[in-house]
Amino acid sequence: MRTPTQERREISVRGxxxxxxxxxxxxxxxxxxxxxxxxRNDAEGVHIEAEGSPEGLERFLQDIEEKAPPMAVVETVxxxxxxxxxxxxxxxxxxxxxxxRRALISPDVATCEDCLAELFNPANRRYRYPFTNCTxxxxxxxxTRSVPYDRAMTTMAHFEMCPECQKEYDDPSDRxxxxxxxxxxxxxxxxxxxxxxxxxxxxxxxxxxxxxARMLRGRAIVAIKGLGGYHxxxxxxxxKAVRTLRGRKVRQDKPxxxxxxxxxxxxxxxxxxxxxxxxxxxxxxxxxxxxxxEDNGVAEEVAPRQKTLGVMLAYTPLHHxxxxxxxxxxxxxxxxxxxxxPRGTQPRYxxxxxxSCRVT
Ligand SMILES: [Zn+2]
Ligand SMILES: [Zn+2]
Numbered sequence: 001m002r003t004p005t006q007e008r009r010e011i012s013v014r015g016x017x018x019x020x021x022x023x024x025x026x027x028x029x030x031x032x033x034x035x036x037x038x039x040r041n042d043a044e045g046v047h048i049e050a051e052g053s054p055e056g057l058e059r060f061l062q063d064i065e066e067k068a069p070p071m072a073v074v075e076t077v078x079x080x081x082x083x084x085x086x087x088x089x090x091x092x093x094x095x096x097x098x099x100x101r102r103a104l105i106s107p108d109v110a111t112c113e114d115c116l117a118e119l120f121n122p123a124n125r126r127y128r129y130p131f132t133n134c135t136x137x138x139x140x141x142x143x144t145r146s147v148p149y150d151r152a153m154t155t156m157a158h159f160e161m162c163p164e165c166q167k168e169y170d171d172p173s174d175r176x177x178x179x180x181x182x183x184x185x186x187x188x189x190x191x192x193x194x195x196x197x198x199x200x201x202x203x204x205x206x207x208x209x210x211x212x213a214r215m216l217r218g219r220a221i222v223a224i225k226g227l228g229g230y231h232x233x234x235x236x237x238x239x240k241a242v243r244t245l246r247g248r249k250v251r252q253d254k255p256x257x258x259x260x261x262x263x264x265x266x267x268x269x270x271x272x273x274x275x276x277x278x279x280x281x282x283x284x285x286x287x288x289x290x291x292x293x294e295d296n297g298v299a300e301e302v303a304p305r306q307k308t309l310g311v312m313l314a315y316t317p318l319h320h321x322x323x324x325x326x327x328x329x330x331x332x333x334x335x336x337x338x339x340x341x342p343r344g345t346q347p348r349y350x351x352x353x354x355x356s357c358r359v360t
Contacts, residue, residue: 008037008051008082013064015075016104017046018149021135023092024177025069033060036087041095041148045103051087071106071136071283092178095148103147105140108227109283110315112137114175119317120324125164130209130318131188135179137283142227143181151180162187191318209318213325221245226316231259235326239299246301255303257287257310261323266311269296285315 013022018041026039026048033056037049050060061077068074111119115132118124126132133139143154151157161169165184168176176182183189193201193208202208212222216233219241224231232249234241236258246252260266263277270290272280279288287310292298303309314320 005053006051006084006086007054007057008049008084009057009079010082011048011050011061011064011077011079012045013048013074013077014045014104016071016073016106017068018103018147019106019140019144019180020071021069021178022046022072024135024172025067025072026064027090027092027172029060029063029067030090033057035060036090038091038093040093041103041150043096043103043147047096049082050090051084069136071109073104095150103149105144105147105149107141107284108139108315109137110285110313111317111320115317116320119320126184128207128209128321129183129185129188130191130316130321131181131183132317133179133181133183134175135177136175138179138181139227140181149180154180156181156183159183159188209321210325213322216322216326219244221248224318224322226318233259233322236299236302237297239301242299242301253304255306255310257312258298258302259312259314259319259323261314261320261327263313266290266313269293269298270309270311280311280313285312287312 023039023041023046026046029035030037030039030050033052035050035052035056037051039046039048041047050057052060061079064077065074111132112134115126115134115137118126119128119132121127140149143156145155146153161182162184165176165182165187168174169178169182171177191208193211195201202211212224216222216235219235219238221241221244222233224233232245234245236242236256242256245256258269260269263272263280266272266280270292272290276288276290279286289308289310291307292303292309298309314323
């Protein structure tokens with residue numbers, strides 16, 4: 001029985017609050033404070049109606065500002081009183097489009113530790129699946145076509161979730177609850193490997209990523225389509241491969257950036273202090289300029305006459321797999337291969353949901 005001192009409030013939250021696990025967060029908070037009502041995305045942010053004791057509502061409002069999920073940026077929280085409806089449950093509702101379209105969309109976020117662990121766990125159903133993601137990581141802006149941020153408004157709309165993915169998506173206690181790009185090898189996007197003429201290199205079910213990694217070790221230039229456009233990649237320890245890349249890009253000596261698998265690998269190449277470490281590991285995965293270690297083996301052609309190297313950490317499952325494969329089976333010393341990518345020429349976001357590796 002609810003006491004007569006119930007209140008109902010309409011709460012509007014603005015900022016980066018869609019695609020960042022905000023609705024599951026609100027749902028969990030409502031459970032904690034015994035509130036009924038609803039939450040949904042609208043074209044301006046997140047709309048909540050919450051009903052319960054005034055104390056519970058106050059703590060609820062405070063937590064919205066103070067305990068928001070890590071990827072969220074709460075700009076404003078505004079509320080007004082509504083008439084009590086004596087509801088019992090709290091529910092997540094379908095989005096409403098509205099007339100204003102002002103909701104902010106999260107940028108794409110680097111693969112989280114939980115997803116990485118699944119990616120390399122042979123017992124997991126997403127083992128080596130290059131499009132693994134969850135509420136805490138993965139593509140956002142790149143796949144968004146419009147707001148509110150719901151699957152139907154993303155490039156994932158035509159990938160119908162398999163029963164297992166749907167179960168995760170519907171379960172409030174799951175890391176993939178309402179994760180719009182949720183996918184797996186059964187129902188999600190797949191890779192393609194094409195030659196320079198656009199011909200599919202494989203018709204059989206062979207591992208494209210392993211094959212692309214071998215090609216990189218064999219001096220090929222591979223164009224990797226990922227989030228936010230293409231990276232042109234080659235083996236940066238091989239001067240001839242880097243010269244080929246420069247020739248094809250018609251780029252004489254502007255430095256290329258390197259991509260590394262982890263911080264340990266970066267330390268083999270450059271000096272890394274605590275500040276650089278924080279920057280490299282931040283979710284935006286920026287290219288960080290670092291002082292290069294002498295004799296680190298990186299071809300001079302990567303950054304001619306420079307004392308520094310631009311380095312970034314892998315940020316998609318595809319990168320992690322490729323760097324893993326390029327390093328291990330072909331190099332007895334361990335993971336040494338990095339990817340060179342043209343710095344400062346990030347192409348405009350592409351919204352295609354299939355990834356391909358093109359060998360040029
Ligand atoms: Zn994740
Ligand atoms: Zn699935």
